[in-house]
Amino acid sequence: MVDIATGKMIEGAIIVVWIALILGVGLWSRKRIKASGDFMVGGRAIPVWMLGMWSAGAAVSAWAFFGLPGGIYAAGAWQHWAICTPMIAGFPLTVIFLGRWMRVAAKKYNLMTMPDFLGEVYGGRWIRVFAAIGIVIACVFYSTAQFKAIGVLLGALLNLPYQPAAMLGIAVSAVYVLLGGFIAGAIINALNASMMIVASLVAVGLGYMWTGGYGKMLQTIATATTNPTTGLSTWLTNDAALGGMGWFFWISWAIFLSSFGLVGQPAIVQKLYGIKKPSTLWLWGLMGGVIFGITCPAYCYLGMVTKYLAVTDATVGPAITGLGLGADGVIAWLTVYKLGVEQPILGGLLIAGVIGAAWSTIDGFLMMGGAAIARDIINKCFRPNWTDKQLLRNLRISMLIVGVIIVLETLFPSELITWLAAIGWAQFAATLAPALLLATTWKGVTKIGGTAGVAVGMGVAAILTLVYRIPMGTGNFMKMFYLDAGAWGMILGFLTIIVVSLVTKKERGPLYYDIHKDVPKPQ
Amino acid sequence: MFELFLTNEYATLILLDMLRGVFGTYGWGLPAAWQGSWAVIYLEEFLLWWIFPVVSMLWWRSWIKKHPELAEEI
Numbered sequence: 001m002v003d004i005a006t007g008k009m010i011e012g013a014i015i016v017v018w019i020a021l022i023l024g025v026g027l028w029s030r031k032r033i034k035a036s037g038d039f040m041v042g043g044r045a046i047p048v049w050m051l052g053m054w055s056a057g058a059a060v061s062a063w064a065f066f067g068l069p070g071g072i073y074a075a076g077a078w079q080h081w082a083i084c085t086p087m088i089a090g091f092p093l094t095v096i097f098l099g100r101w102m103r104v105a106a107k108k109y110n111l112m113t114m115p116d117f118l119g120e121v122y123g124g125r126w127i128r129v130f131a132a133i134g135i136v137i138a139c140v141f142y143s144t145a146q147f148k149a150i151g152v153l154l155g156a157l158l159n160l161p162y163q164p165a166a167m168l169g170i171a172v173s174a175v176y177v178l179l180g181g182f183i184a185g186a187i188i189n190a191l192n193a194s195m196m197i198v199a200s201l202v203a204v205g206l207g208y209m210w211t212g213g214y215g216k217m218l219q220t221i222a223t224a225t226t227n228p229t230t231g232l233s234t235w236l237t238n239d240a241a242l243g244g245m246g247w248f249f250w251i252s253w254a255i256f257l258s259s260f261g262l263v264g265q266p267a268i269v270q271k272l273y274g275i276k277k278p279s280t281l282w283l284w285g286l287m288g289g290v291i292f293g294i295t296c297p298a299y300c301y302l303g304m305v306t307k308y309l310a311v312t313d314a315t316v317g318p319a320i321t322g323l324g325l326g327a328d329g330v331i332a333w334l335t336v337y338k339l340g341v342e343q344p345i346l347g348g349l350l351i352a353g354v355i356g357a358a359w360s361t362i363d364g365f366l367m368m369g370g371a372a373i374a375r376d377i378i379n380k381c382f383r384p385n386w387t388d389k390q391l392l393r394n395l396r397i398s399m400l401i402v403g404v405i406i407v408l409e410t411l412f413p414s415e416l417i418t419w420l421a422a423i424g425w426a427q428f429a430a431t432l433a434p435a436l437l438l439a440t441t442w443k444g445v446t447k448i449g450g451t452a453g454v455a456v457g458m459g460v461a462a463i464l465t466l467v468y469r470i471p472m473g474t475g476n477f478m479k480m481f482y483l484d485a486g487a488w489g490m491i492l493g494f495l496t497i498i499v500v501s502l503v504t505k506k507e508r509g510p511l512y513y514d515i516h517k518d519v520p521k522p523q
Numbered sequence: 524m525f526e527l528f529l530t531n532e533y534a535t536l537i538l539l540d541m542l543r544g545v546f547g548t549y550g551w552g553l554p555a556a557w558q559g560s561w562a563v564i565y566l567e568e569f570l571l572w573w574i575f576p577v578v579s580m581l582w583w584r585s586w587i588k589k590h591p592e593l594a595e596e597i
Binding site: 085285 | 567568571572575576577579580581583584587588591593594595596597
């Protein structure tokens with residue numbers, strides 16, 4: 001046991017060393033960036049294991065390492081059941097349905113972004129524009145969750161106000177991305193994912209020590225949270241916790257958004273363009289699933305462990321509430337205030353794991369947000385004559401602009417981290433997943449069908465989220481609409497592509513005819 | 524301690540924990556009130572976490588080995 005000041009100093013020293021290491025890799029990678037292809041996809045020569053680790057880290061993000069434990073502590077274990085676990089399947093599903101075509105077509109069509117792929121399969125500029133708009137909307141929600149996590153943790157650790165702490169965290173990520181692009185991201189996130197695995201094992205070991213086992217932990221929580229009238233625990237029984245909407249929530253996330261919806265997450269899937277050998281894609285799917293399956297449930301477990309601590313020790317709940325962060329204070333209390341006193345080195349490792357998870361996603365957002373503006377909209381639709389040097393310079397400028405926008409977002413108050421990230425994830429899935437999945441599996445798609453599907457998926461998810469989902473809250477929204485906003489966007493996106501494609505002219509992009517070789521190319 | 528090495532959190536261990544309760548005198552077992560929720564988690568975690576990624580990606584690996592031309596740049 002040490003005093004809290006010494007504990008914070010030890011944890012802070014671990015984080016400073018970690019930041020120095022990350023920035024050092026960024027500086028080293030800078031020399032290896034010669035063209036836009038190096039910057040955006042690492043010259044398509046990155047070992048698959050590195051990208052598997054990066055994609056897993058991007059999928060986990062601060063949402064799973066920070067928001068989800070808080071959400072589980074506050075609202076119940078069902079969030080683990082419905083949201084976290086099905087994402088493990090999303091990685092192999094991506095390889096099976098989309099990955100091979102993304103990678104084998106990448107050189108011929110110079111693919112670097114998800115709108116690139118859609119534009120080459122469906123043809124036309126509007127599908128790129130709608131996809132890029134959906135990406136920017138989703139980025140706003142998802143990135144807010146990341147910098148909230150960094151701001152809360154670094155702020156608690158370094159005794160800084162939330163906003164400068166969040167800006168510091170984002171600045172580190174922006175510096176290494178602008179310097180070293182995809183190459184720096186791949187190396188740094190292999191380190192981040194390694195740290196996340198270590199942190200997860202530490203988390204599980206500590207949780208075991210504190211609770212005395214999974215069964216004992218759950219029985220204790222169940223006893224403390226059982227409703228005497230119904231006899232059900234509103235914390236452990238999914239349907240009771242969700243007011244009777246548990247299965248609709250599960251359908252929304254497990255069937256649509258978490259599993260197949262992973263196909264539409266550019267921060268995760270765009271990495272496939274950088275893999276050196278297309279035949280090794282299976283390893284990306286396996287590593288992504290396994291690393292996600294090791295790390296995400298471990299931090300969900302910390303949410304359950306904190307609930308156990310709160311029901312067995314009356315001082316824990318008020319200590320978390322006292323931080324003034326609501327449920328987002330769970331990991332901050334556990335790592336900085338509890339472990340800072342009891343085991344500061346392990347606390348430092350857990351904090352490094354969370355920050356690494358946030359970085360692995362923020363860098364992806366900077367890259368794809370910048371690419372959506374500079375490449376997908378301006379270069380591909382309006383300024384096709386840029387030289388590669390101009391494109392590289394404008395990519396860096398756009399990423400800097402996106403970084404500044406993300407930093408400015410720290411000035412606004414935000415909802416619980418779990419929900420910000422979940423909204424962003426659902427928006428990505430609704431915008432991109434239907435068009436991407438149908439592009440490789442159904443030969444009936446057309447240019448207008450694909451464009452309409454992306455627009456409908458993007459629009460339905462955004463409108464339902466902004467007009468109903470955020471003002472009403474999750475429970476009330478589900479009672480009125482049954483499915484999540486993103487699930488409606490995804491379902492209607494699928495239906496729109498199918499119906500519109502059936503009744504419109506059979507115009508398609510050039511990549512369509514490579515995928516569906518039996519369909520004759522128009523002369 | 525065996526549980527610790529298998530990281531108590533995960534599906535295999537949850538399954539072991541459950542089986543210990545069903546077939547032995549200690550362990551968690553499967554209380555009836557939770558069957559609609561945690562029983563599903565056991566099944567889902569076990570299938571998605573251990574079986575589906577491993578089986579599907581090993582199948583994909585053998586499939587692409589049989590058709591190496593499909594993994595060439597177009």
